[in-house]
Amino acid sequence: MTALPSTLQRGACPALSAPMMTGDGLLARISLIEAISPGQLAEICRLSLKHGNGMVDISARGNLQVRGLSEISAPRLDADVRGMDLPLREGLAVEVPPLAGMDDSEIADPRPLVEAIRDAARGITGLAPKMAVVVDGGGLLRLSDLLADIRLVAVGKHDWKLLLGGAEQSARIFNVLRETLVVDTVMDLLKRLASLGNKARGRDLTSGLAVNDTAPHTPTSSSGLSRGSAGVATVDPSQMLGTSPSMTTRNAAASPFELLTLSDGLHAVGIGPAFGQAKAEHLIALCDEAARLGIQSLKPAFDHSLLFFGTGVACRALRDFANDNGFIASATDPRSHIAACSGSPACNSATIATHEIAAAAAVECADILDGSFKLHVTGCPKGCAHPQPAALALCGTADSVSLIAQGKAADQPFAFSSFADTNATLRRLADLVGSERRPGENSAACLARIGSDRLAAAATGRP
Ligand code: SF4
Numbered sequence: 001m002t003a004l005p006s007t008l009q010r011g012a013c014p015a016l017s018a019p020m021m022t023g024d025g026l027l028a029r030i031s032l033i034e035a036i037s038p039g040q041l042a043e044i045c046r047l048s049l050k051h052g053n054g055m056v057d058i059s060a061r062g063n064l065q066v067r068g069l070s071e072i073s074a075p076r077l078d079a080d081v082r083g084m085d086l087p088l089r090e091g092l093a094v095e096v097p098p099l100a101g102m103d104d105s106e107i108a109d110p111r112p113l114v115e116a117i118r119d120a121a122r123g124i125t126g127l128a129p130k131m132a133v134v135v136d137g138g139g140l141l142r143l144s145d146l147l148a149d150i151r152l153v154a155v156g157k158h159d160w161k162l163l164l165g166g167a168e169q170s171a172r173i174f175n176v177l178r179e180t181l182v183v184d185t186v187m188d189l190l191k192r193l194a195s196l197g198n199k200a201r202g203r204d205l206t207s208g209l210a211v212n213d214t215a216p217h218t219p220t221s222s223s224g225l226s227r228g229s230a231g232v233a234t235v236d237p238s239q240m241l242g243t244s245p246s247m248t249t250r251n252a253a254a255s256p257f258e259l260l261t262l263s264d265g266l267h268a269v270g271i272g273p274a275f276g277q278a279k280a281e282h283l284i285a286l287c288d289e290a291a292r293l294g295i296q297s298l299k300p301a302f303d304h305s306l307l308f309f310g311t312g313v314a315c316r317a318l319r320d321f322a323n324d325n326g327f328i329a330s331a332t333d334p335r336s337h338i339a340a341c342s343g344s345p346a347c348n349s350a351t352i353a354t355h356e357i358a359a360a361a362a363v364e365c366a367d368i369l370d371g372s373f374k375l376h377v378t379g380c381p382k383g384c385a386h387p388q389p390a391a392l393a394l395c396g397t398a399d400s401v402s403l404i405a406q407g408k409a410a411d412q413p414f415a416f417s418s419f420a421d422t423n424a425t426l427r428r429l430a431d432l433v434g435s436e437r438r439p440g441e442n443s444a445a446c447l448a449r450i451g452s453d454r455l456a457a458a459a460t461g462r463p
Pocket of ligand 1: 341342343344347348349350351378380382383385
């Protein structure tokens with residue numbers, strides 16, 4: 001076997017033409033910018049059987065991933081997928097909520113801005129491979145929990161809050177801009193990032209900026225970047241015409257695993273494989289059923305989901321089919337509240353079989369998985385499945401499973417559990433939350449209130 005080019009090393013972005021080596025072979029990512037048909041997804045699944053090991057991921061950001069490729073089969077998959085004439089994303093990742101333009105509750109349609117940003121960014125080279133711009137017009141499904149280097153959030157019909165780094169809540173506010181100034185400002189920021197080298201990320205521009213919150217603020221910066229540069233006009237959110245307080249305090253994203261009513265009588269239903277990974281045959285069966293029901297389009301979306309678009313009747317029928325066939329098709333499914341990476345044996349870095357532990361946790365901890373937090377189950381401290389802090393995380397170590405509260409996978413654990421005792425440990429933690437929960441309190445708040453010391457005592461079975 002020849003040495004892998006640098007694009008195939010761990011940490012690189014596993015794009016279609018530059019797959020990444022994992023525990024079960026090369027992994028190629030297929031990123032789409034528009035909906036495709038159920039027949040096209042079924043064809044991608046058939047290609048995964050032909051060229052890979054027949055396992056298909058839907059990533060947390062809504063990308064398709066084909067696993068188990070070889071150095072010979074990966075370029076063949078690349079050619080076959082390109083031959084399908086799919087709406088593949090090329091260049092900078094500029095992401096919108098999956099219902100953009102179809103959702104009456106949207107504050108603003110983000111798609112024109114997205115196209116303009118994609119076009120303008122074509123000439124910018126040297127950006128970090130995973131650089132991501134999110135343009136979120138609000139609405140039923142938000143991208144608030146996805147990390148973004150640059151994030152634009154609609155706060156009025158023609159006004160956008162620009163944030164840098166992190167998820168929406170933890171990002172830093174750069175400015176609030178009139179729409180006419182957004183593209184130039186984003187280009188300024190991207191060029192600045194490119195000039196800092198291909199490891200620079202949005203957070204590197206945040207020095208001195210305030211953390212995002214809903215309170216009005218006066219833009220002041222000590223970041224070295226002038227927020228008034230390039231003729232950028234600032235708008236104090238409290239002074240914006242046509243901006244109601246509710247626009248600046250919209251709730252974070254709802255689950256995609258719902259039946260959603262869209263404009264023009266259209267419906268969408270979110271369906272996903274457990275922990276983001278499915279056998280190609282199972283996805284083909286789901287796509288065949290969707291086509292049989294007259295559903296003509298679908299989009300892979302965040303939270304490892306597939307959004308199918310059709311009539312209410314067709315979407316309900318597909319949801320029933322998905323339920324009967326082991327897919328997640330409801331926001332109350334405890335599995336939808338667990339973020340688990342591929343783990344062992346699919347990933348070389350993993351020390352635990354994350355999907356096994358997550359499946360057991362969905363049973364052992366179902367009563368505390370109320371949607372207020374994601375239980376993070378990770379094969380190593382890199383934490384691919386949930387880079388943000390979690391109320392509770394389980395992380396594989398060389399000889400045990402570490403437990404982390406209110407932190408990232410790499411943060412200080414409050415306790416350790418042997419592999420064999422993991423389920424029982426989770427049960428003890430769930431029992432503690434169940435007995436301590438106050439009326440009206442959700443699990444995330446209860447876990448935070450209980451605190452690490454008492455969680456550690458419960459995890460180890462101490463009285
Ligand atoms: S977090 Fe999981 S998928 Fe990512 S490198 Fe670690 S074990 Fe592998």
